[in-house]
Amino acid sequence: xxxxxxxxxxxxxxxxxxxxxxxxxxxxxxxxxxxxxxxxxxxxxxxxxxxxxxxxxxxxxxxxxxxxxxxxxxxxxxxxxxxxxxxxxxxxxxxxxxxxxxxxxxxxxxxxxxxxxxxxxxxxxxxxxxxxxxxxxxxxxxxxxxxxxxxxxxxxxxxxxxxxxxxxxxxxxxxxxxxxxxxxxxxxxxxxxxxxxxxxxxxxxxxxxxxxxxxxxxxxxxxxxxxxxxxxxxxxxxxxxxxxxxxxxxxxxxxxxxxxxxxxxxxxxxxxxxxxxxxxxxxxxxxxxxxxxxxxxxxxxxxxxxxxxxxxxxxxxxxxxxxxxxxxxxxxxxxxxxxxxxxxxxxxxxxxxxxxxxxxxxxxxxxxxxxxxxxxxxxxxxxxxxxxxxxxxxxxxxxxxxxxxxxxxxxxxxxxxxxxxxxxxxxxxxxxxxxxxxx
Numbered sequence: 337x338x339x340x341x342x343x344x345x346x347x348x349x350x351x352x353x354x355x356x357x358x359x360x361x362x363x364x365x366x367x368x369x370x371x372x373x374x375x376x377x378x379x380x381x382x383x384x385x386x387x388x389x390x391x392x393x394x395x396x397x398x399x400x401x402x403x404x405x406x407x408x409x410x411x412x413x414x415x416x417x418x419x420x421x422x423x424x425x426x427x428x429x430x431x432x433x434x435x436x437x438x439x440x441x442x443x444x445x446x447x448x449x450x451x452x453x454x455x456x457x458x459x460x461x462x463x464x465x466x467x468x469x470x471x472x473x474x475x476x477x478x479x480x481x482x483x484x485x486x487x488x489x490x491x492x493x494x495x496x497x498x499x500x501x502x503x504x505x506x507x508x509x510x511x512x513x514x515x516x517x518x519x520x521x522x523x524x525x526x527x528x529x530x531x532x533x534x535x536x537x538x539x540x541x542x543x544x545x546x547x548x549x550x551x552x553x554x555x556x557x558x559x560x561x562x563x564x565x566x567x568x569x570x571x572x573x574x575x576x577x578x579x580x581x582x583x584x585x586x587x588x589x590x591x592x593x594x595x596x597x598x599x600x601x602x603x604x605x606x607x608x609x610x611x612x613x614x615x616x617x618x619x620x621x622x623x624x625x626x627x628x629x630x631x632x633x634x635x636x637x638x639x640x641x642x643x644x645x646x647x648x649x650x651x652x653x654x655x656x657x658x659x660x661x662x663x664x665x666x667x668x669x670x671x672x673x674x675x676x677x678x679x680x681x682x683x684x685x686x687x688x689x690x691x692x693x694x695x696x697x698x699x700x701x702x703x704x705x706x707x708x709x710x711x712x713x714x715x716x717x718x719x720x721x722x723x724x725x726x727x728x729x730x731x732x733x734x735x736x737x738x739x740x741x742x743x744x745x746x747x748x749x750x751x752x753x754x755x756x757x758x759x760x761x762x763x764x765x766x767x768x769x770x771x772x773x774x775x
Contacts, residue, residue: 348379361495363735364388364728371398374752376733384728385760388735389747392556392588395616396661397751403619406657407650419448419647420639426652433659434613434627439584439600441607443630448623448647452587452614453481455624456550458641459610460485462626463548463581466635471541473533473549473580475512476519477558477739480550480585489550492557492739508541512555513563516694516705517713526567530574543578548609553599556588559738560703560745562696568603581609581632587624588701591616592662592750595672595699602698619658623651667750671700674757678702678746681761689768691719691775703737703745715740719771726767732760 348367366384370377374397376384389395396403410426417424427448435444447462449455460472472489474480479496480489487497488504497503510533513525520528537543553568555561568584575582584606589599590613600606609632614624622645626633662668675697682704686692693707706716706723720736723744727734737743744764748757 359495363724364733366728366733373397373399374749374756382731384731384733385748385752385756385763386733387727387746387748387760387764388733389616389749390620391615391735392593392747393615393618393620394749395592395667396619396658397749398620400619400657400661400751402661403654403657406653407621410650410653414649416645416648418644420642420644424647424649424652426649426656427647430625430647430652430655433656434625437597437659438611438627439598439606439608440611440627440629444627445630445633446625446627447633447641448625448652449643450622450645450648451481451624452585452612453483453486454643454646455587455612455614455626456480456489456583456585457483457485459550459583459612459626459628460548461641462610462628462633462635463583465640466632467547467579467581469545469547471506471508471546473508473510473536473541473546475510475551475555477512477514477555477561478509478550478552478585479555479557490557506541506545508536508546510536512558512561513567514561515564516561516696526564526570529567530570533571533574537578543580546578546580548581548583549575550583550585550612552585552587552589553602554589554594554698554701556701556745557737559705559743560697560701562698565603568600568606572606572608582606583610583612584608585612587612587614589698590614591658592668592671593699593701593747594668595675596668597662599698617655617658618651619654621648621651621654623648623655668699670750674700674748674750674752675702677754677757678761681765685765685768689772691716691772692768697746700746700748700750703743705738706742706744715742717741719775720744722771722774723764723767726770727763730763730766732763732767734764 368376369379431446434446474489476491480486485504488507511519513529610628682695694705706719708714708716737745
C-alpha cells in the first residue's frame with residue numbers, strides 16, 4: 337500500500353472514530369468501495385481476496401449480476417408495502433420457495449424477517465405460544481444474535497454480553513459436544529451430552545417447562561465446531577420424548593455453505609420443528625426467515641408475528657434469485673470441493689506449524705484454531721490478530737471466531753475460483769509463517 341493510500345486510510349479511520357459508536361468493532365481497518373465475486377477493492381484501488389464473505393453472507397458472490405438485475409427490476413416496480421398493510425408478490429413467492437427447500441417434513445409455513453437475531457427471537461416466541469411453556473435450552477459456544485434474547489441465548493461474554501445485563505430469564509445452557517475441546521473428558525461425546533441434558537432435567541429445569549431447544553448444526557461464531565454425526569438425531573429423540581420443540585439455527589450453515597442447502601440434511605432422520613435462516617439467504621440484502629411445521633407456525637394469533645420491514649420486496653426477489661442460482665449452478669456441491677481443497681492445504685500447514693492446534697469444518701465452512709501449546713490447547717488470540725493483520729496487508733480479508741477469539745474461519749463466496757482460493761490460502765500460509773517467526 338503506497339503512502340497516499342495510507343494517509344487516505346488513516347483519514348477514514350479518524351472519521352470512523354469521530355462518528356461511529358465505539359461498540360461497532362472492525363477487524364479489518366479498510367474501506368471497501370467495490371466487490372465482485374470473491375474479490376473486493378478499497379478506495380485506493382487495492383484488491384483483496386475475500387475469505388470472510390461479510391461473515392457468511394455472500395455465498396453467491398458479491399454483486400452477482402442476476403441478483404443485481406432482479407433487485408433493479410423490482411425497484412422500478414415496488415419498494416415496500418409492509419405485509420401487514422398489503423401483501424406483495426415477492427413475499428408470497430419467497431415464503432412458498434422456502435417451504436419447498438426447508439429440511440422439514442409435511443406441511444410448512446414461513447415467516448419473513450430482517451436478521452438472524454430477529455428470526456431467533458420469533459422462533460422462540462412461536463415455540464412458547466405453541467407449547468405454553470417458557471424455558472429454552474441453548475448450548476455453550478452457541479451464537480444466536482445481539483438482541484436481548486439473542487444475547488441471553490449466546491454463549492460468549494466479552495464482547496457480546498459484557499455490561500448489557502440483566503438477561504432474559506428461563507434460558508438454560510448445556511455443554512456442546514466439541515470434539516477438540518472435549519467438555520466431558522473421555523467417553524462418547526454424544527451420549528455424554530445427552531446424559532448431561534437428562535441430568536439437567538433433574539437439577540436445572542423441569543422438561544415439562546421447556547418450550548424449545550435451539551441448536552446450530554455446526555457452531556459458527558463458536559469456532560466452526562462440528563459435533564458428532566449422531567448428536568442431532570439423539571437430541572431430537574430427547575426433545576420428542578418430552579414434547580420439546582427442536583429449533584435448528586441455520587443462519588450461518590444454510591444456503592450451501594456446508595455442502596448441502598442446509599446442514600440439517602447431513603442428518604436425514606432429523607425433522608426440525610423450525611429452522612432459522614438468514615445471512616446468505618438474501619445475497620447481501622437484509623432478510624431472514626423462520627420456516628416450520630404448519631401447526632407450530634400457526635400457534636400465535638394474527639398480529640403476534642411480523643414487523644414493518646419483514647419480507648421487503650427488494651430483499652425477497654434477491655433471495656428468490658439466490659435460491660435459483662444455488663440450485664441451478666450447484667453451489668452446495670462447489671462448497672464440498674472448496675472444503676476438500678482448503679482442508680487438505682490447512683492440514684499440511686498444520687503439520688509444519690505447531691501453533692495450529694486444530695483444522696476442522698464441514699463443506700466450505702472451514703476453520704483453524706490457534707494455540708500456544710498443542711498439549712494444553714491454551715488459546716492464542718494474539719496470533720490470530722497478527723495473522724489477520726498480515727493477511728490484510730498481503731491482500732486477503734479474514735474473519736476470526738471462537739469463544740477465545742483464537743479461530744480463523746474461512747467463509748469465501750462459493751463462486752471463488754480455484755486460482756483465487758489458492759492465492760488466498762497461500763497468503764494465509766505466508767501470514768502464519770511470518771507470525772510464528774515473530775512470536
